[in-house]
Amino acid sequence: xxxxxxxxxxxxxxxxxxxxxxxxxxxxxxxxxxxxxxxxxxxxxxxxxxxxxxxxxxxxxxxxxxxxxxxxxxxxxxxxxxxxxxxxxxxxxxxxxxxxxxxxxxxxxxxxxxxxxxxxxxxxxxxxxxxxxxxxxxxxxxxxxxxxxxxxxxxxxxxxxxxxxxxxxxxxxxxxxxxxxxxxxxxxxxxxxxxxxxxxxxxxxxxxxxxxxxxxxxxxxxxxxxxxxxxxxxxxxxxxxxxxxxxxxxxxxxxxxxxxxxxxxxxxxxxxxxxxxxxxxxxxxxxxxxxxxxxxxxxxxxxxxxxxxxxxxxxxxxxxxxxxxxxxxxxxxxxxxxxxxxxxxxxxxxxxxxxxx
Numbered sequence: 001x002x003x004x005x006x007x008x009x010x011x012x013x014x015x016x017x018x019x020x021x022x023x024x025x026x027x028x029x030x031x032x033x034x035x036x037x038x039x040x041x042x043x044x045x046x047x048x049x050x051x052x053x054x055x056x057x058x059x060x061x062x063x064x065x066x067x068x069x070x071x072x073x074x075x076x077x078x079x080x081x082x083x084x085x086x087x088x089x090x091x092x093x094x095x096x097x098x099x100x101x102x103x104x105x106x107x108x109x110x111x112x113x114x115x116x117x118x119x120x121x122x123x124x125x126x127x128x129x130x131x132x133x134x135x136x137x138x139x140x141x142x143x144x145x146x147x148x149x150x151x152x153x154x155x156x157x158x159x160x161x162x163x164x165x166x167x168x169x170x171x172x173x174x175x176x177x178x179x180x181x182x183x184x185x186x187x188x189x190x191x192x193x194x195x196x197x198x199x200x201x202x203x204x205x206x207x208x209x210x211x212x213x214x215x216x217x218x219x220x221x222x223x224x225x226x227x228x229x230x231x232x233x234x235x236x237x238x239x240x241x242x243x244x245x246x247x248x249x250x251x252x253x254x255x256x257x258x259x260x261x262x263x264x265x266x267x268x269x270x271x272x273x274x275x276x277x278x279x280x281x282x283x284x285x286x287x288x289x290x291x292x293x294x295x296x297x298x299x300x301x302x303x304x305x306x307x308x309x310x311x312x313x314x315x316x317x318x319x320x321x322x323x324x325x326x327x328x329x330x331x332x333x334x335x336x337x338x339x340x341x342x343x344x345x346x347x348x349x350x351x352x353x354x355x356x357x
Contacts (some may be wrong), residue, residue: 001090002082003052005034008268009083009105012159017045019342028074031069031283042343048074054085055083068093078349084108088123096130096206099352106265106286107144111195128152132352135345137351138266138287155348158290160341161271166248168277174252184215184315185324189247189253189269190261192223197260197283200304202233207308209237212315220250222325251276256314256331257322261285271336279321281310291336
């Protein structure tokens, strides 16, 4: 069960669904209409529509009622809840009556503050009683949960990527396919929302251009901040590409891939970029140090000056950046293959079902 239906969460859900289908399990995806539902149906997997908004609100009781009817009909042996909204409604409905896994993909209380953030912490502590297994995508995410008082049994299952789809490719050919000039290129892939931090990269970009005058920045993604950030940026070296599913070409075209996020669980973008043999520059948010290792630069959160320096160094010396990228490829093959992730989750489900019986 998942809300959202796009981005990294949806990608992880699809990888797990595909692997569980191949194990011979009967798998159903419960989610709002959208890309996740369409792609799951394309895999031959049963999909149950669950119209639900991304955030809690006045419609949440109705969403819970609809979910109760869906789950009553499915009679599932286990429920795997992905992200905060599914975790909220799913645990309110199931209340521990069947084995329940909850995978936050970044805690809700890390992306909000004030009264809402405090309420989210209280909820997660209370909901622990209905969580048979907390699945965290990084060590940092588990530490954050424990610090907030989440005490249910937990396991760290790092995100994984398809190392056959994401693989090194010719940089010049990728730029030709995308119609990009053959100049030093930084790529940032992600939804244009505050916590993804593209505004911090835009703030650093003039300093990058001062060091590397012919550099280009390609922002791949869309979101609620797109219009505001674009209107505030008058730099012709910044390409606002918009949403595009063909991210492998963008990674291949890059000299460096940048993750300027303020918060994450364990972002897929660094793993995908590393699998494609590209250096990564990122702030030290949850999961980044664990994923990137020696495959780039991990910087103090919010240090725009350090971000500009690290990006400029790699654009000015792409050969050195490519050595980091090769290290990243080996690291992903060893530690972050999606098959490892799927095997770990399948083992957890088996363990819970044996315990329930």
